[in-house]
Amino acid sequence: MNNPFNYTPSEKMIIAQRRLVAHIETLCNEQPAFAEEVKKGKMFGILLASPPTPLPRGEGSDMWEGAFAFSGQIGGRYDWPQFVPAVFDYLDEQGYFKTHEREIDAINKKVAEQEQSAELLALRQKKEQLQKESDADIEAYKRLMQVAKAERDVIRLKGVTNEADLIRESQFMKAELHRKKTYWKEQMSGIDEKIDGFIGEIRKLKLSRQHKSDHLQRWLFEQFVFTMPDGQHRSLTEIFQSYLARTGSSLLRRGIDISATIPSGAGECCEPKLLHYAYSHGLQPEEIGMFWWGESPKQEVREHLQFYPACNGKCRPILEAMMPNLQSATDDYAAGNATLPIVYEDDALIIVNKPAGMLSVPGKGNTPSVLSILKAMRPECTSLHSVHRLDMDTSGLLIVAKSEDVHKALQKQFATHSFRKEYVAVLDGMPEGPREGDIALPLRPNYADRPRQVVDLLEGKEALTHYIINIEGDKCIAHLFPMTGRTHQLRIHCAHHDGLGCPIKGDRLYGKRSDRLYLHAFKMEFVHPLTGERIVIEQKP
Numbered sequence: 017m018n019n020p021f022n023y024t025p026s027e028k029m030i031i032a033q034r035r036l037v038a039h040i041e042t043l044c045n046e047q048p049a050f051a052e053e054v055k056k057g058k059m060f061g062i063l064l065a066s067p068p069t070p071l072p073r074g075e076g077s078d079m080w081e082g083a084f085a086f087s088g089q090i091g092g093r094y095d096w097p098q099f100v101p102a103v104f105d106y107l108d109e110q111g112y113f114k115t116h117e118r119e120i121d122a123i124n125k126k127v128a129e130q131e132q133s134a135e136l137l138a139l140r141q142k143k144e145q146l147q148k149e150s151d152a153d154i155e156a157y158k159r160l161m162q163v164a165k166a167e168r169d170v171i172r173l174k175g176v177t178n179e180a181d182l183i184r185e186s187q188f189m190k191a192e193l194h195r196k197k198t199y200w201k202e203q204m205s206g207i208d209e210k211i212d213g214f215i216g217e218i219r220k221l222k223l224s225r226q227h228k229s230d231h232l233q234r235w236l237f238e239q240f241v242f243t244m245p246d247g248q249h250r251s252l253t254e255i256f257q258s259y260l261a262r263t264g265s266s267l268l269r270r271g272i273d274i275s276a277t278i279p280s281g282a283g284e285c286c287e288p289k290l291l292h293y294a295y296s297h298g299l300q301p302e303e304i305g306m307f308w309w310g311e312s313p314k315q316e317v318r319e320h321l322q323f324y325p326a327c328n329g330k331c332r333p334i335l336e337a338m339m340p341n342l343q344s345a346t347d348d349y350a351a352g353n354a355t356l357p358i359v360y361e362d363d364a365l366i367i368v369n370k371p372a373g374m375l376s377v378p379g380k381g382n383t384p385s386v387l388s389i390l391k392a393m394r395p396e397c398t399s400l401h402s403v404h405r406l407d408m409d410t411s412g413l414l415i416v417a418k419s420e421d422v423h424k425a426l427q428k429q430f431a432t433h434s435f436r437k438e439y440v441a442v443l444d445g446m447p448e449g450p451r452e453g454d455i456a457l458p459l460r461p462n463y464a465d466r467p468r469q470v471v472d473l474l475e476g477k478e479a480l481t482h483y484i485i486n487i488e489g490d491k492c493i494a495h496l497f498p499m500t501g502r503t504h505q506l507r508i509h510c511a512h513h514d515g516l517g518c519p520i521k522g523d524r525l526y527g528k529r530s531d532r533l534y535l536h537a538f539k540m541e542f543v544h545p546l547t548g549e550r551i552v553i554e555q556k557p
Contacts, residue, residue: 018303019342020287020326020335024529025305029323032062033307036084037321039098040309049091057310057318059087061286065299083293085286100293103283104239116232123225127218136214143207150200157196161189234275240283243295244338252283252334259333279464282330291338315470316462317511317519317526325524329464356389359413359555364422364546366390366400369555370414372532376405386414403427407504409524412439412537413555425545433499436541439506440557442534443485443492444527445518451485455509455516459502468525469504471512477502481509483516492518495538506535 025033040060044051063083085100094102106113130136168182237252244250257274286306294301306326308318318324326335336342356374360367368386370376375385387402394400401423403415417423429435458476462468470476480499485492494516496506504525511519511526519527521534536557544551 017301017339017341018305020304020306020339021328021332021342022325022524023305023323025323026303028064029062029303029305032064032082033305033321033323035082036060036062037309039084043096047091047096049093050096053090054086055310057308057313058090059286059306059324060309061085061087061290061304061306063290063294063301064303065294065301083290085289085293087285088281089284100289103242103289103292104236106236106239113232113236116228120225120228120232123221123228127221127225130214130218130221133214136211139207139211139214143204143211146200146204146207150204153200154193154196157189157193161193164189230273230275234273237275237278237282242283242288242292242334242338245295245340247295250337252278255337256282256333259336279330281464283334285327285331287326287331288334288338291335295338312513315472316468317508317513319519319527322528327465327468329462329466356386356393360551360553364418364544365403365426366394366416366418367540367553368414368416370406370411370537372409372411375408376414377402387416390416404430404501406537407507407533407535409522409533410439410535410537411532411557412535413437413540413553414537415540415542422545426542429542430501434543436539437498437537438539439496439498440536440538441494441496441506441510442521443494443510443516443518444521444523446487446492447485447516447518449516453483455481455483457509457512457515459505459508461503467503469502469508471508471514479505479509481506481515483509485516494520507533 040054044054061084063085065081065083083100084098086096089102089107090096092107094105094107108114164185168186171182172179234253240252241249242251242255253274256278260274260277287304290304291301293299305323307321307323309320311320312318326332356371357369358366359369368390370386375383377387378385387400390400391397397418399419401417401420403417403423403426406412406414415426417426426435457471457479458473459469459479460472460476462470478500479502482497482499484495484497486495487493494510496510498505507520507523507526509515511517511523521527522530522532523535524533534557536555538556539552539554541550541552543549
């Protein structure tokens, strides 16, 4: 069985994809609801298996040793012909989930009605008007008090009056100011009580909604029960609890409700559906693959008919439970015994040429990294610090400081953009735009599928890249100059349709998998933190 997080589809899988594509096209022609939704983009999955008997593909269809699935639902349905059923179908309008969902919807409606109530809006407008009148009245009287005080001061200078009269006037005006404030406070107190009544009722409704929603979510996760390879059954809640315990998550120690940690839609992706179906029918899975159909989402990079790895947030806990032999290592071509060539070294720092497939810093498990290998190579250097990182799939120049002071000085250069880097990439295609320019696409993590990143114009962090395109024979070479250092910045800026629109060759997350990712950190320029000398280092791929 292949690793769903890191695979290249076999020829047999490609043939199965053609079969599924033909079936999708038939459904699109016959079913408008199906066609309308999948056009917007949908992930489809294929499982090749070795059953004792051919798999039934549905009424009126032929039989073959494989199974199809789609993520989530299509047109509010799970039961499209020739696709495996949902692990748990909660779409029955008379069922528990829909019944209680309608109760929550009714509360939502009441909350909206209360918040937009004409009486509440009128009360708030009246309060706002009274507040303006109060502020104006009190401010005008304060100005009057200031004028009166100034007049009293003049009288005192002339010495022609009784001081007791002046004091009585001052005390009267202060008392009058207090009376005005009390008057306006009383005027608004009645309105505040009515507004508070509305707010209290809205708060009760929201608390009731939260309680019902949490209960329904916990109930739903308990209904998603998966068949394991040994025939045992485990719910989503059990699976995620075991996963959090195995990975040492602090959420369990903090006593957080497990259901609050399970991503919405967990258990509805292609891979869990397919494996559950296989194990429930006594089938032996051989290969699994997932590909995208339809338009690419605006935030993500998805290409029509391109195969993609399983997501980490929703699927990894489930698949690790359903596939006991699945290695939890980040990648199967992580460099175990890779060499680590040193390009430059002095008393302050080390610059290495990181191989593709090696981590920059230690991750989970014992997978080797640049930092761990350097510590073994230089045991006398007791304070090695990684100044920056390269993606595991990216090769090229990486700098490591030999002391905390040098580390801070170099990081300051990164923060002020005085540390310059140049990357070279082979693009999988030819960009249609200008041969030189700037890309500004803000990025944030895909919280449900780390380490993938997405473009987010509202909440993303600024990400800027300058690029120069060169054509060398049949190759399109991009020279990339990152002005910021966001995760996967160059990879997304190349692949996204609002960037270059051409993924980097071998980009298994945002393009097509190849023998490696053709992205190399080619050049770096910086000021040496001890000598002040301008250092320029180049390392060709």
